[in-house]
Amino acid sequence: MSELPRSVERELEDHDAFAERENGYELTTTVFETTVTATDADGKRDGRFRVVVSLPGLDAAVADETVAPVVEDGWFETLERRLADTFTVAHTSTHEEPTVERDGETVRVTLEYVAWDAGEGVADAKALIEYVEGTYAQGLIPGYEYRGPAATLLENAQGRGQEAAEGGGESGGMPM
Template identity: 40%
Template sequence: MVYRCPLICDTLDSPTWSGCATAVSVTDSGAVLTDGSNREGPDTTRFCTSVAYTGVMTDVPDDVAEAFDRHDALVPAGDSYAVETTNFDGRVAATAGEEWRTNYEVTVRAPSLQAATSDEVGDAVVDGWLATLERRLEDAPKATRTAVELDDYSVVENGEQVVVTFEYTMGGERQAADVAKTFVEYVEGTYVEGVIPGYDYVGVVADLLNSASTGGSEGSRGGTPL
């Protein structure tokens, strides 16, 4: 994914600059990685592939990008848009579909059960928790105000993360953005509701439990099991 980098090098002989990652040159065949010594045009304006730079995206359909840019819960993030209303990392990507429809993919990354607690968790407990989480999250479309049918859905454990993916196809860009936001929020809410009692939770999960606890309790030992 290529973005016009907003930063400019002082001189061609100084190929390092703050905020950029890997420089690329642009040819007829596309973006080509370089060692940072190339430049585009008569000035020293660079291109970069840094995911930290949230400039204009290049492969999201224009009408979708316009709707997402206007949505108060979404911000550009690399080759997708990030949902800002949750603590978990939730993103939605879009590609052109058939005729007037667009294909959307929502991805939410949450801590695995073992990564969320400082205690040791048995394999059987982890497997049961993950299976129950997957079963509950399958109901995410019921939480939306718009009828949506999933093209694909998965919950997989990847190292210290649980990665939840929803794929769907829609025609209305604003509705699709609302669905993406709802899916991400549904994952976070269902996750918090399903923490297993008795473990000492840490990090973002502890923060979420503290926020959700009633009466201002500061405890971080989980509540309602899945």
């Protein structure tokens, strides 16, 4: 693993949702493969962050059937448009446009930004990954049976919905 700025490394090590891996840090609270790295930034900034989230394409996420190419393409284009707003959940205002690329059955989302403060940079990494995860979940098309991470996302959402319905939490609906 390349050397992280010490302040960023400390923040990632101290954060209970990140774990060190061979090529950076991963967010352990998501179902997707993630990598967070950072390098030194110019001036008094704590780091230049790079966050990569690997997602299964729609066809790779669907169980027992093939998704028509036109549906897969439309799904990907919609995901790409929705992820254009990813940085609205971040503290940083110094960032590159999100990159969303398909490579076979994998969609790779790359987010690059500069953080003045290592703690905010790490908090942004978590928020950005969670935004990508939520956006992916919202884009799952009803009527298909899903597998892998997509199925896990749906099961988790259904479990939270069931808990709320049984009085274990708020329903998330509009207040009256």
